Amino acid sequence: MDIELFNKYKKLGRGNWGKDLTIWKTMYTAFLSPLRNAELTPLNEMFLNIFLDIFKARKEGKPIIMHPFNYEPELFFTMEIAPLMQEVISVGLAPFHMNQPYIDFANKIGYGDNPTICNAQRPIISLLMQGAAPMPDLLCFLSTPCNSLSMSYQVFQNLTGIPSFNIDIPYWAYEQENDYYDDKTVDYIISQTKNCVNWMENQTKLKFKEENFKQTMDLCNQARGYVLEFNELLKAVPCPVTSQTGFWNFMTMVTRGGTLDAVKTTKWMRDEAAENVKNGIGGIPNEKIRIAWPYTHIFYDQALLTWIEKTFNAVVIMDLLGHYKVLPHDTSTIENCYKSLAKGTLDASMVGKCRGPIEYYIQYMINYIKDYKIDCVIMPMHFACKHVSIMGQVTSEAIKEETGIPSLIFGCDSYDSREVTSEAIKDKISDFVSQVVI
Ligand code: SF4
Helix, strand or coil: CCHHHHHHHHHHCCCCCCHHHHHHHHHHHHHHHHHHHCCCCHHHHHHHHHHHHHHHHHHHCCCEEEECCCCCCHHHHHCCCEEEECHHHHCCCHHHCCCHHHHHHHHHCCCCCCCCCCCCCHHHHHHHHCCCCCCCCEEEEECCCCHHHHHHHHHHHHHHCCCEEEECCCCCECCCCCCCECCCHHHHHHHHHHHHHHHHHHHHCCCCCHHHHHHHHHHHHHHHHHHHHHHHHCCCCCCCCCCCHHHHHHHHHHHHCCCHHHHHHHHHHHHHHHHHHHCCCCCCCCCCEEEEECCCCCCCCCCHHHHHHHHHCEEEEEECCCCCCCCCCCCCCHHHHHHHHHHHHHHCHHHHHHCCCHHHHHHHHHHHHHHCCCCEEEEEEECCCHHHHHHHHHHHHHHHHHHCCCEEEEEECCCCCCCCCHHHHHHHHHHHHHHHHC
């Protein structure tokens, strides 16, 4: 990065962020430092803004709302409330194992254990009790994808007394051709969205402006269009990007959906993929195996996918979160903007595939395997994801029957390296690839 720009970002981060934002500030500094000798991509720039915007909001007395990884921030940007995705902290600490003391503290106070309550949220309760959790003004969360998430947000709300709004996600489909169609699905989300707007207006005294909403949803849909094109490009053989790349589309939409940052980042990712497809360049050299990874990454080991690439000349096409499938919609009227927001909520990465009957997930997987010419499926089954465990087993059988493709499912804690180690995971993957796939 240009040294002047680097110094500008350094200066922007100076000052007292407040005790509760100590970890947030540390994360900003840790993210910025290596950029001194690296290119400032739109993705990096977006991450810097994610951290800085919270500090800026605090300085300017602007409200901050905490939300989970499965709800996008378009409504919050519309209202000019700064969104803080909680998992940026709880999960962001995992690659450095800095979440472990907080996991241990949660155990000590009796707030669940690894197999029962998810470590994607559990550390926030420990951070809170030790005065290190960011203190938002508002809290918004969903009833999906699991009771564990919903419970941790309720505990946070009860311990802090921060006003919260909960959105209930229906089970049923909104497309008429779907066997599980219910004509009330989209309207049910829209009515809750409008209640959420009223709630935010009452809590903050800020006004919901229709022109802001329209502009936000236009930007959101522009970014969705780029992601859709990116997803299409990944059908090429060789796959034009590395295994981790798709995940950044998800991160972009869930932290900056509805902003220019998201448009710039998703366009940049689309352009990079398109350029490689045009030139026949693969994300990894000499691609031999294409893997579907229809669940979350092993967040505590950021080098695992690179190891898979190097060891087997295999590319993970996209993980479940990174396979962001929200389509762009018409946003010509305010009612259409509400519809688009509702459909985005229903189709969001993990929500869309896991919120209803198992058939949603099975169909998703069969299409994924056929569309992306997949050779095998690897599904790390996070211990706390009890609701998905059986779904994975049944789906792997359906996949085998319909496509003949083998699956590997293994238990682990995606956020805690002490439960199932990287080495044990690598052994399982090695056995599977060498004895079943090749
Ligand atoms: S990883 Fe599983 S248990 Fe954790 S929040 Fe997601 S769905 Fe819930």
